[in-house]
Amino acid sequence: xxxxxxxxxxxxxxxxxxxxxLKSSYGEFPEIGNSPNMTIRRAAPxxxxxxxxxxxxxxxxxxxxxxxxxTDFDGYSRTNNALYKRVKIEWKITGPRNNIMLNGRFDKxxxxxxxxxxxxxxxxxxxxxxxxxxxxxxxxxxxx
Numbered sequence: 001x002x003x004x005x006x007x008x009x010x011x012x013x014x015x016x017x018x019x020x021x022l023k024s025s026y027g028e029f030p031e032i033g034n035s036p037n038m039t040i041r042r043a044a045p046x047x048x049x050x051x052x053x054x055x056x057x058x059x060x061x062x063x064x065x066x067x068x069x070x071t072d073f074d075g076y077s078r079t080n081n082a083l084y085k086r087v088k089i090e091w092k093i094t095g096p097r098n099n100i101m102l103n104g105r106f107d108k109x110x111x112x113x114x115x116x117x118x119x120x121x122x123x124x125x126x127x128x129x130x131x132x133x134x135x136x137x138x139x140x141x142x143x144x
Contacts, residue, residue, distance in 0.1 A: 041072045045093055045140050053094040055140065060084040061128045068133050087126045089118045093140045112137045 049055040058076035061068045063083055071079070079086050098110035115137035123129045 040069050041075065042070055043091065043140065050094055050142060053092060054090045055093055056088055057091045057134075058086070058088045059128065059130060059133070060086050068128065068130065070133065085126065085128055087122050087128045087130070089122055089130070091115055091118065091140070094142050097138070097141070097143055111141045111143075115139075 043055055043057045045055045056073075058071050058073060059068055060071060060076065060079045061084060063085055076086055076088065092109070092111045092114040094111070095114075096108060096110045097112060099106060099113050100108040100110065115134070119130050119134055119137070123131070
């Protein structure tokens with residue numbers, strides 16, 4: 001028996017969406033804010049994160065729209081890859097505010113530069129511009 005796609009034979013139009021089996025073909029279609037698969041959740045650094053100096057932050061960008069949401073690891077891992085581009089970053093939360101130079105040489109990465117670098121890296125490597133949602137590179141920073 002031939003499957004039918006939007007009223008046409010599968011053999012004729014094999015790339016059209018099969019109206020009766022969207023859910024079985026692609027899984028759940030998460031909607032922003034209402035999906036059990038995608039939880040909107042801002043990062044919340046723990047004492048252990050501050051000890052290590054970093055927190056992993058998880059994001060999903062809707063493929064066909066410029067909507068980027070922050071989620072937790074569970075939401076990230078359950079995100080429908082057909083609908084969202086997933087990215088994660090290592091966000092620096094402790095250390096000096098800016099790079100430290102010693103005798104004209106780079107000594108230690110600053111939080112501002114490191115987090116700005118991470119945003120730029122994700123934009124170049126993954127094609128997702130997080131600068132609109134991560135507009136403060138010192139977010140969660142505890143200086144020393």
